[in-house]
Amino acid sequence: MSEELKKKNNVADTSEVLYLGIDLGTSETTVCASNGISARRKSVVGWPKDLISQKLLGKDMLFGEEALKHKLALNLFRPLEKGVIKDTDGDLEAAKELVKYIISLAKPKKYTKVYAVIGAPARASFTNHQAIIDAAREVVDAVMIVSEPFSVGYGEGKISNSLVIDIGAGTTDICSLKGTMPEENDQITIVKAGDYIDDILVESVKKKIDGAQITKDMARKWKEEYSFVMEPEKPAVTQITIEGKPVRIDITKNIEEACMSIVPDIVISCRNIIASFDPEFQEELKQNIILAGGGSCIRNLDKKIAKELRSLGNIRITKVQDPFIAGAKGALALAKDLTDDYWRAL
Numbered sequence: 605m606s607e608e609l610k611k612k613n614n615v616a617d618t619s620e621v622l623y624l625g626i627d628l629g630t631s632e633t634t635v636c637a638s639n640g641i642s643a644r645r646k647s648v649v650g651w652p653k654d655l656i657s658q659k660l661l662g663k664d665m666l667f668g669e670e671a672l673k674h675k676l677a678l679n680l681f682r683p684l685e686k687g688v689i690k691d692t693d694g695d696l697e698a699a700k701e702l703v704k705y706i707i708s709l710a711k712p713k714k715y716t717k718v719y720a721v722i723g724a725p726a727r728a729s730f731t732n733h734q735a736i737i738d739a740a741r742e743v744v745d746a747v748m749i750v751s752e753p754f755s756v757g758y759g760e761g762k763i764s765n766s767l768v769i770d771i772g773a774g775t776t777d778i779c780s781l782k783g784t785m786p787e788e789n790d791q792i793t794i795v796k797a798g799d800y801i802d803d804i805l806v807e808s809v810k811k812k813i814d815g816a817q818i819t820k821d822m823a824r825k826w827k828e829e830y831s832f833v834m835e836p837e838k839p840a841v842t843q844i845t846i847e848g849k850p851v852r853i854d855i856t857k858n859i860e861e862a863c864m865s866i867v868p869d870i871v872i873s874c875r876n877i878i879a880s881f882d883p884e885f886q887e888e889l890k891q892n893i894i895l896a897g898g899g900s901c902i903r904n905l906d907k908k909i910a911k912e913l914r915s916l917g918n919i920r921i922t923k924v925q926d927p928f929i930a931g932a933k934g935a936l937a938l939a940k941d942l943t944d945d946y947w948r949a950l
């Protein structure tokens with residue numbers, strides 16, 4: 605292929621191998637590829653309910669935002685929940701199709717070999733990962749599954765004596781890394797994360813304002829705009845409707861309460877993981893705490909967790925730079941670092 609043609613086809617390097625890093629998340633799935641392509645889609649898959657909807661939509665299957673937009677005409681699946689792939693035929697099929705779809709966005713057909721590292725929620729990476737491997741194997745030459753905290757740590761260049769707190773939508777995974785792939789007892793999964801905050805926020809605003817009609821989607825949007833613990837950046841003032849009438853309300857306190865609802869469990873789990881780490885390296889571990897996932901955007905959360913852990917001594921928490929692609933970027937870095945022999949053996 606000539607250099608000019610490569611440029612035109614968006615092929616970044618001369619190698620014939622395409623490496624992929626994928627973050628398979630409960631709420632969103634992300635791919636970063638060695639050809640420079642990256643994409644992120646909601647982890648939602650829908651099949652048209654009948655022939656009419658299939659004809660109208662002109663597709664056999666829809667993904668992400670597009671599926672949500674047409675959800676009334678679709679059988680809709682969110683295949684991941686609480687850190688695992690749901691165990692129904694429809695969800696397993698949806699998870700497979702989602703993996704194939706996200707890989708297709710990286711234009712793998714132009715390459716002779718495609719190697720993928722997939723970061724899956726920590727619990728799924730131990731339990732039902734065979735479905736993910738089967739799906740990926742249909743479209744790539746070799747695939748490796750790692751737990752999401754490991755790919756985040758790898759991307760940050762901190763895979764030994766570090767602690768990753770990954771606050772996603774469905775779960776918060778807290779995992780210590782000691783230079784190898786984490787094992788089941790290196791980590792704790794808490795089913796309190798972004799979705800849980802949204803639920804708490806819905807309830808607390810409903811309690812504050814009689815007759816308020818609040819959906820989980822509204823709560824998620826408010827959270828994403830105003831989330832904080834300790835000091836707010838600005839008052840959280842928003843508009844809702846009560847019996848059809850628009851009303852402005854201040855939900856600053858509600859936002860704080862909802863965001864705080866995940867903190868105690870995170871702190872307890874961090875303490876447990878630190879205490880069970882090799883005592884020789886606990887000091888280093890406490891200096892290498894990485895806060896990741898969408899939940900790391902909560903203003904001051906790093907400071908709050910550090911404050912709560914202070915009785916253990918000096919604590920340093922760093923936030924990943926771009927929490928929404930950190931997992932996929934780390935997985936890509938790992939894919940590129942593995943030798944060709946390793947990939948061939950897989």
Ligand SMILES: Nc1ncnc2c1ncn2[C@@H]1O[C@H](COP(=O)(O)OP(=O)(O)OP(=O)(O)O)[C@@H](O)[C@H]1O
Pocket residue numbers: 628629630631632633684687725771772773774775776797798799824827828829831896897898899900901902903927928
């Ligand atoms: N500014 C923000 N403040 C607080 N939460 C946020 C913010 N932006 C996004 N989020 C939340 O982060 C969550 C999504 O994070 P992420 O993409 O890491 O999840 P995921 O990887 O799909 O889920 P999981 O890791 O549970 O499988 C959602 O709950 C979203 O509402």
Ligand SMILES: [Mg+2]
Pocket residue numbers: 628629630752770772773897931
């Ligand atoms: Mg995640």
